[in-house]
Amino acid sequence: MTEVTARIDNPPTTNTAARTLLIASGAAFIAFLDLSVVNIAFPSIARDFPSTPATTLTWIVSGYAVAFAALLTPAGRFADTLGRRKLFLIAMAGFALTSLLCGLAPSAPWLIAGRLLQGATAALMVPSALGLVLSVTPREKIGAAIGAWSAAGGFAAVVGPAIGGALVETFGWRSVFMINIPIAIALIVPGLRIPVPDTRQPGGAMPDPLGTMAIALGLGGLVVGVTEGQEWGWNAPVTLIALIGGTLLILVALLRSTRHHNPAITVRLWRSRPYALATASTFVFGGSMFSWLLAGPLFLDAIWQYSVLESAGALTVGAVSSMVTATIAGRITSPTTRRWVGVLGALMYTATTAWMSTDAFGSTPALWSAWIPAGLLGGGGVGIVVTVLGTAAASSLPPQEFAAGIGMNLTARQVGGALGIAVLAAVFAAHPGDPLGGFHTVFAVSAAIGVAAALLIAIPGRTPATALATQ
Template identity: 35%
Template sequence: MSQSVVDNAKADVPPQRTAPPGGGIKGHPWLTLLTVAVGVMMVALDGTIVAIANPVIQEKLHAAPSEIQWVTSGYLLALAVFLITAGKIGDRFGHKTAFLVGAVGFAATSAAIGFAGDIRTVIAFRVLQGLFGALLQPAALGLLRGAFPAERLNMAIGIWGGVIGASTAAGPIVGGLLVEHVSWESVFFINVPVGLIALVLGLLVLKDVRAENAAKSFDLLGIALLSVAMFALVFGIIKAPEWGWGDPSTLLFLGGAVVLMVLFALWQGKAREPLIPLGLFRSLPLSAGTLLMVLMAFAFFGAIFFVTFYLQNVHGMSPVSAGVHLLPMTGMMIVGSPVAGIAIGKLGPRIPIVAGMLITTAAMFGMSTLDTGSGTGVMSLWFVLMGLGISPVMVGATEVIVGNAPLELSGVAGGLQQSAMQVGGSLGTAVLGALMAAKVSDVLPGNWAEAGLPPVEGPQAEGLRQAAQLGIAPPAPPGTPQQVVDAMAGAVHDSFVSGMSLAFAVASVVAFGAALLGLLTRRGTTDAGPAVHI
C-alpha cells in the first residue's frame, strides 16, 4: 500500500462505468439496488421483529432472563465482531459472492431457529445468523458503489437507507401480528422466502465487484486481534449494566479490548497485507465520519431503546400499537433518506449532516420533556423531527466513510461504517441504560413515599426497582383498592419517566457534539468506481 492510499486511489483503478446500454438486467444500477435492498431488508427487519417475539420465546421455551437476553446480544455480538472481516472477504472474493453467501446463510439459519426446540439452540443459530448478516451489509455497499456512477451514488445510498428505515418500522408491526396470530417461529420463517428472492435476483442481476489491486491474502493475525478486541469491547459493554461499570470483570474486558486494539494497530503498521491499512485514517473526513457514526448511534439507538418501554409499559399500548405510534419517526426516515441523498449530491455531506444532527439534538431535548400524560400529538412531533434529523446523517456519514476510502478497501470501509454503528448503539444503550437505572433508583423511594404507599424492603424492594427501570408497575395482591393500584403505577411510571428524561438529555448533548464533528466531513475523494468483473 502506498503512503497516501486515498489520494492515489484514482490512479489505481479504471474509470467508473455507467449504466449498461439497452435493456440488459445484468449489472443494471437500479436492479442492483433492488437486489441488495431485498437482502439487507432481512437484517434490518430482524433487528426489531425479534424484540417483539422475545417475551413469547421466553415463555414457550422456558428460558431464563439471562438466556433470552442472548437471543439479541449473541446476534449483535457476532455482527459487530465479523463486520470488518466480512468486508475484507468481499474485497478479496467479490462482493457478489459475499452477498449471495450471506443471503442464503441468513435465510437458512432463520429456518433453523424456527425449528429449534430449546433456547440454547436458538442462541447458537442466532450467532450464526449474525455472522451471515455481517457478510450482507458491507457487500451491499460495495455492490452499490460498483453499479452507480459517482453523481448518483448518494441517491442510491439514500434509497437503500429508506429501505432499512421501512424495514425497521415494519418490524414491530409485522412481529406483533405474527406473534399474536401465528407463532413466534413465524418471525424467523419469514426470512426464508425473502432470502430466496434475494438469491434469485442476485444470480440474475448482480455483477461481481472487486478492485483490480485488492489484497490477495488475508492478514490472519490482524483478523484474530481485531475480532477478539471487538468481542471484548462489545461483550464488556453488554454485561456492564449487569456487572457494574467498576466491577473487575467489566474492567478486564474493556481494558483488554483497549490493549488488543493497540496491538492490532501496531501490527497493521508492520503487516505486508494489513486488514485495515493505517493510511486509511490519514483521511480526516473518513476518521471524522467514523466517529460521527459512533456518536450518532450512541445518541439515537441508546435513547430510542427506552421509547418502546415508554409506549408499552407507561401508556399501556400493545406491541402493534407501539409500532404504529413510531411510524412518524420511521416514516420520515423512509421519505427523508432518498431526499437526503439528493441534497448531499448537490450540497455535499457537510451541511446536511450538521443540519441533521442539530435537528436530532432538538428532537432529543424535546423528548426529554415527555411525561406520563404526554399525548400522541406531542410525541409525534418529536418522532417526526427525529426521523427528519437522522436521515441525512445516516446517508451522509456512509458516503463520507465509503467515499473517502480507497476503492480496493470499499468492503472494509463498509464494514467499518457498520461496526461503528453497532459499537455506538451498544455503548449508548449500556451507558444511557446505566444512567437511567441510577436515576430511577434514586427517585423511586421518594415517589413511592409521596404517593402514600408503605415502604418496601428486602428482595421485594430489589424486584420493584428492577421493574421500575422498565416502567412496569408491580402486581397488586387480590383485593387491593383501585386507588392504591393507581398510586403504585403512578410512582413507578413517574420514576421511569425521570430516568428516561435524563437519558434523552444526555443523548441530546452527544448529538450536539456529533453536529460539531460533522463540520470536519466532506465529499469522498475517490470518484471513480472499482473495476467490475463478470
C-alpha cells in the same frame, strides 16, 4: 497498495445497475427489517424467558451488533478477495439458515448464540451487496444510489413494526426470524443471474486472522463489561478483565493492522480526513441511535402499557419520517450543503431525545401531543444523518476501496450501537425500582451524545477524494 482490477466481459449497463441496486436494497431491507422486528418483539421475548436477567437479554440485540461490527471491516476485504457477488450469495444463504436457528431456539442462550451467528452473516452480506452497487454506479450517481439503499432500510423500518407486531400477535415472536427465510430466497435467485464486474484481487490474500479475532473478542469484551458491570460490580475482577482486556485486544488489532500486509482493519483509509470524520461521526451517532431505537418499544410496553400492535403503530410514525428524509438527503450533491443538512438532522434528533427525557413523556400516554411529534422530528433526523454520513464516507474513497471503506464505516455504527445498548442496560440496572427514571436517563444520555455527533458532523473535511488512490 494492491491495485484492484475489474475484468469486465460485458460492461455494466443502466439496466444492470438498476437490478443490482434493487437486490442490494433488498439486502438492506432484510437486515434492517430484522433489527426493527426484533426490537418490537423484545418485550414478548423477555416474557418468555423470565428467569434470564434483562441485561443479559439485551444481548439478543447487542450480540447481533457485536458480531456484525466485528466482521464488517474484514468483510470488505473478503468481498474483494472472493468476489462481491459470490460472498453476497453465500452470506444471504447463511442469513436464512441462522434466522431458522433463531426461530427454533429453545432457550435464551441458544437465541443469543443464534443472533451472534446471524450478525456475522449479515456482516458479510451488507458491504458485499453495497459494494456491488458502487462497482456499477457512476460516481456522480453514488449519492442517489446510497439514498435509495438507505431508503430501503427506511422502508424496512416503516413496515417492520407493523409486520413484527402482526407476526408476534398472531404467531409469536419466533415468526419474526422465520420471515427472513422467504425474503432471502427471493434475493438469492435473481442474484445468481446478474452480470457484474469481477472485482476480485488477483492473488489476493484473506485478512489477518489474528487481527480479525482480536477485534472480535475485543469488541465483545467491551460490550460485556459495560452491559454486565452494574450487576457484577464495576470493581469486580470479571468486569475489569472484560473492559481492560477488550480494550487491549482492540489496540492489538489496530497495531497489527498498521504493520500487516493484509490487515483486518484498513487503517490506511483514515488518512482521508473526510472519511475519518464521517466514520467517527457514524460511531458516535450509532451509540445514541441504537439505544433510542430499543428504548422506544420498551417504553411503550413498560410505561404506557401498549399492546404489541399499538406499539407497532406508534413506532411506524418515526420510521416513515426517516424514510422520507433519507430519500431527500440522498439527492444532495454538494458536500458543504450535505454537511450542514447532516448537522440539522443531528440537532432534530437531539431535540427529540431531550424532549423525551422530560415529564412530557410520563406515565400517562400522550400519543398525539408527544409521541407522534417526537417520532416525526426524531425519525426525520435519523434518516438525514444516516444518509449524509453514508454518502460522505463513500464519496471520500476511490472506487478500489469501496468495499473495505463501507465495511469499516458500518462497523463504526454497529460498534457505537452495541456500546449504546450496553449503556442502556447499565442504566436500567441502576434504576431497578424506577423504570420511568431509567428511561428518562437513557433519553438524556442519548441527547448528549446527539450533540457530540452534531459537532463532529459540522467539522469540514478537506482531503480530496482521490488522495488515497495515489498512496
